[in-house]
Amino acid sequence: MNSNTKGNFLQGRFFGLIGIILLLVAPLPMPTYQQHILVLVLFYAYCASCWNIVCGFVGTLSLGHAVFLGLGAYISTVLLQQLSLSPWIGMFVGAIITCIFGVIIGYPCFRLSGPYFALTTIALGELLRIWVENNEYLFGVYIGGSRGLLLEQTGYQPVAFEFNGKIPYYYVMLVFLAVILYVTYRIKNSKIGYYLVAIRSDPDAAESLGVPLARYKLIAMAISCFMMAFAGTFYAQFFRYIGPTRIFGHALSVQIALIALIGGQGTVFGPLFGSLLLVPVTEFLSEHFGGELPGLNLFIYGVVTMLVVFYMPKGIHDYIVRFFSWLERLIGISKKPEKQKA
Amino acid sequence: MNMLQSVLLSIPHGIIQGGAYGAIALGLSVIFGVTRVTNFAHGGMLMVSMFMFFELYTRLGIDPYLGIIVVVPIMYLFGMAVQKFLITPLLKRESGTTQDPASLLLITVGLNNALVNLAMMIYGANYRNMPTKASTSYLTIGDAVFVTQWSKVIAFLASFLLAFALWFIINKTELGKRIRAVSLNRDAAAICGVNVYKTYAIAFGLGIAAVAVAGACLSEFYFVQPSVGDTFGTKSFMIVVLGGLGSIPGALIGGFIFGLIETVGAQFINTTSASMLSFLLFMIVLFVKPNGLMGKN
Known part of the structure; x- marks a missing residue:
């Protein structure tokens, strides 16, 4: 399933098309709360896709990716509050700084393998979280400490990344998601992607064939951090509040990683599938049972993770694609099932 | 009290705190060293054992030190079960292909999430403590120069x-x-007739039993709460890596270093910032000496 993606962007073309149309019109007839959940679905899908670029393709497990989200959020928000710079521009400033930060961090980290890499990313996340929680000022610039930064509501200002209602946010995120999916697709079907997959399957063999390990891992890291920072800006503008405990927190990092892994690491649409499956369920559960049973939603995450690791080690992506291809053949839309082998 | 005095006094406090860190990390060191499984559910297991002690104390009035007799065998069996039903199948499945540590790591992350949030559903997020005898009596040296709970001293020992x-x-x-x-x-052990998976299960059980003992000591002076294991779990990993994989003295020494750096550091910056230092130290050690301080080659 993975080997034939070239020239076959949408494997279940018919259902893929339906899916795109659904994503385009879905929030329009919905009440605000459902729209909110849909925005979250796209947001987590986007974050998981960013994570996927570095960790899904290279195979190293980062459990501190929220750091880059937080950095992006803080940079654009501080720029907005101190210099009244539009987040649309601040977003790119944040992305560039986060990207540089990610490469500096990635350089020593990528020498470490497996659990050491995961532990270092956790340590990094905790380090930054504790630091931000305990410092209200950075070089005299107010960053809020543990109280976080509150963005004042100023009304409808598209130039300043502020809209009325959820719908505009939804479409902004949808565009972001389309971009990251396209980037993932391009990476996957380019030299970088092939190199990264080679590094994942066997780093020693890849190196002996002349694949420069460090450089390609860092390229992936740079792209991932750059895109992750955009999500941070979106987070700040959408929730109008950033708190270090959540945005630099270990829980968010793990959540992002789990969505991508459950969806299917190293696939283009896996993170989106993972998010579509997990986010509505858990948001619904925390909305309805959050009072009596706090933690039920994260409990579900835990159980689903174990089940997926056990029964679908490659994630749900392959099963979903296979199901829809089968459905297509069943209702006779796809005339050439052997197209799968092309 | 001047600065020097308070720094000097923080050293014994740090060593005692480090003893607790070391005790928790010991079990992880055994698991990590033997099975190479990155057990991210370690903190969750600690939390489970602490809630067991809490239940014994509130329902039957059994002191956690006495409760060890009941809880440790249960946790040993629990650890064996986790290895047997969750981890061994993965090891068997992946023994043919290239070893994928991600799935082993993930299943323990999932287990930890499940355990912590199950406890959250049952007990809620309230902080509970047990006013046992050891936690309410104090060891005093000199004219109240050095005061600490007896339970902390016991944990250290x-x-x-x-x-x-x-x-x-x-x-x-x-x-x-x-x-x-x-x-x-x-593989060589298997050829010599050692039942590898059974030994793994025993090692895992031992590690979890050890963390239950640490849980008994910890619950005597620390609060019991579903997310109590989160920080301890992460830190014990760093302690194990710092001390060197599978090295038992290393785990203890790593614990002391963490305890010292946090308590002494807290004299200069505030307490919450001080735990930043241990993460920083961990990262530096890993970059400079990836095998840990006591690790062999």
Whole structure:
């Protein structure tokens, strides 16, 4: 399933098309709360896709990716509050700084393998979280400490990344998601992607064939951090509040990683599938049972993770694609099932 | 009290705090060293054992030190079950292909999430403590110069006992010989007739039993709460890596370093910022000496 993606962007073309149309019109007839959940679905899908670029393709497990989200959020928000710079521009400033930060961090980290890499990313996340929680000022610039930064509501200002209602946010995120999916697709079907997959399957063999390990891992890291920072800006503008405990927190990092892994690491649409499956369920559960049973939603995450690791080690992506291809053949839309082998 | 005095006084406090860190990390060191499983559910297991002690204390009035007799065997079996039903199938599945540590890591992350949030559903997020005898009586040295709870002193001593017990089991018994053989070379041990997966299960059970002992000591002076294991779990990992994989003295020394750096550091910056120092130290050590301070080559 993975080997034939070239020239076959949408494997279940018919259902893929339906899916795109659904994503385009879905929030329009919905009440605000459902729209909110849909925005979250796209947001987590986007974050998981960013994570996927570095960790899904290279195979190293980062459990501190929220750091880059937080950095992006803080940079654009501080720029907005101190210099009244539009987040649309601040977003790119944040992305560039986060990207540089990610490469500096990635350089020593990528020498470490497996659990050491995961532990270092956790340590990094905790380090930054504790630091931000305990410092209200950075070089005299107010960053809020543990109280976080509150963005004042100023009304409808598209130039300043502020809209009325959820719908505009939804479409902004949808565009972001389309971009990251396209980037993932391009990476996957380019030299970088092939190199990264080679590094994942066997780093020693890849190196002996002349694949420069460090450089390609860092390229992936740079792209991932750059895109992750955009999500941070979106987070700040959408929730109008950033708190270090959540945005630099270990829980968010793990959540992002789990969505991508459950969806299917190293696939283009896996993170989106993972998010579509997990986010509505858990948001619904925390909305309805959050009072009596706090933690039920994260409990579900835990159980689903174990089940997926056990029964679908490659994630749900392959099963979903296979199901829809089968459905297509069943209702006779796809005339050439052997197209799968092309 | 001047600065120097308070710094000097923080050293024994730090060592005592480090004993608790070391005790928790010991179990992880055994698991990590033998099975190479990154057990991210370690903190969750600690939390489970602490809630068991809490239940025994509130329902039956049994002191956690006495409760060890009940809880440790249960946790040993629990650890064996986790290894047998969750981890061994993955090891068997992946033994043919290239080893994928991600799935082993993930299943323990999932287990931890499930355990912590199950406890959250049952007990809620409230902080509970047990006013036991050891936690309400104090050791005083001099004219109230150095005051600490007896339970902390006991925890400090227990960490040495626990380390000795684990060292004895691993280095001086027949079972330990098997454990060492498996950790050195899984396949060679299997050829020599060692039941690898059974030994893994025993090692995992031992590690979890050890963390239950640490849980008893910890619950005497620390609050009991579903997310209590989160920080301890992460830190014990760093302590184990700092001390060197699978090294039992290393885990204890790593614990002392963490305890010292946090308590002494808290004299200069505030307490919450001080735990930043231990993460920083961990990262520096890993970059400079990836095998840990006491690690072999």
